[in-house]
Amino acid sequence: MHDPLWRISNLYSVIDKGGNKVSFRPNAAQEKLLADLTQRDIILKARQLGFTTLCCIIGLDEALFNPNWAVAIIAHKLDDAKAIFASKVKFPYDNLPAALRDKLPSVKDSADALHFANGSSISVTTSARSGTIQRLHVSEFGKICAQYPHKAREIVTGSFPAAEHGAITIESTAEGQEGAFFDMTSRARRDPKQSRKDWSFHFFPWWSDAGNISPPRPDTVKREDREYFDKLRYEYGVTLTPEQEAWWIITERDLGGDMKRENPATPDEAFEQAIEGAYFAPQLAFADKHGHIGRFPYDPRYPVNTFWDLGRNDATTIWLHQRIERRNRFVGYYENSGEHISYYVRWLREWRREHGAEWGDHFWPHDGDRQDLFLENGRLAEAEKHGLRPRIVGRASVKMEAIDAARAVFPTCDFDATGCATGIKRLRHYRKDWDEQRGVWKDRPRHDDNSHGADSFMAFACGYDAPAWETEPSEFEEDRASDRDDDTGY
16 A cells, blocks of 8 residues: 555556446556656657546545645546546545545545545646646647647646646647647657656557557558558558558548547657648548658759748748649748748749749739738739739639638649648648637638648639640540440449
């Protein structure tokens, strides 16, 4: 009873995935985390590994066996907080051996907290910034950062200082390449821990769960699946068993664009995936899987078109595009803000000079011909004064028409991963706005730094027409059509 590790593994009961009361026994991933815990721990993980359960048990045990000990668990939504408290805190306490519970009585029992006779407490809430906390656990911090950015700031500026002299654990699946969780995880991965206030990084992939297996079916392994498994093996040293490969294939078919976010195999792929509520998540997942994001450099045999979104106080963005063998190749992306049109014209000239490129057409959005109080002759006239004669893309009647046009054209697109890195990030993070009051996604896009890069991509989707000669079927396509005319149907 003096050993907290023994108590955690022997005293408490929880509700398993089947709804049954079982004795809590740490699984392999939980045991590894227990062995590696420090005072500041940040955990990037796959789903359903049970770290919130483990941290609630640790917090409950510390509150019971240490006087005047305050434990706070932060969940990203109120409903989640209630569910966590009921199943992972109150249930384990209520199901302690009766004699032990009598010696460690609860003197105050509320809907979100337990207070004990020894002056200790444990609460599950959506924020905690008052008083001194000896242990703080933040569940799904990535989702908090993505959906409730003001709450994320409150946690960083209020809850963390409240636990300054205690222990803090943060765990989450990834939610894109922005926000406090991404920044903190990146620093923890990059910088070695030198003091108790530095964060220790822990990563738990889906393949660390021994239960993630299925009977192998070689006939279901497609070429792109094999290429992905080979990449894990040769680039990351992760060799999957046939049973693990089968589980991944089945699960990926169900989750699609959410697979690598919810079940990452490496830390990098966790953050590369589109975030929840992203408009282009399935399209980008398809592009990732089929190799449409990779090495697609500028080809000097073809002209370069540009597609813009214009800003003054916010960002102006430009995609650089080539039409190559019936494919749309994006070879570059640029963004900046607060600059005159002449600045972007000079940037394009420098890019053309550096690459020896020839321009095709320049496409501006519907407001490109708008008069501007800060430009005496209007935007178009100002552009023409600097040698740029853009074509204006008509405005979609509703935003979803432009978004659907972009979705439809995605399968024809290839993106150079280096030249378009920032633009790809913008597309991954272009998402619906979140209604914090009702806890649902709104039916309109969120206006932020990512929306400008997405808007310039939609200028391509709505404004670009393939060359006229491409509308005629090629000899190869005619041969394919005649082949389908025979009685085989192929």
